[in-house]
Amino acid sequence: MDSYQINVDGKEHNFLVFKRLTEPCHQCGVEACGKEDILWYETAEDKVSLVYDGSTIDIVVESFLSYTDIEKSELPVFISDWNMGKGWSDCWVYQGYSLDVGDLHCAIAML
């Protein structure tokens, strides 16, 4: 697996890349125009990550919410947090933000 590093205020965060979904921008050459985001899980040794364009989830969840009739109170926390701009969707710290795996699976299945 490739590795992926983020350096924040001199502190290095290292990830193993399980899958990278981003591509270099045709205009500026930067991966996802610098909007890369990471989902990861931790093993005893590593943070195994999925690297994606940060706007992908916004686009998918937004279109899901515009077509669904589901009561807001019945949505997975992952989606309702995005809708209210809190929790993980409000998270810009590179230490990351914990998501409940079951809730994330439920959200992915709905999307």
Ligand SMILES: [Zn+2]
């Ligand atoms: Zn670009």
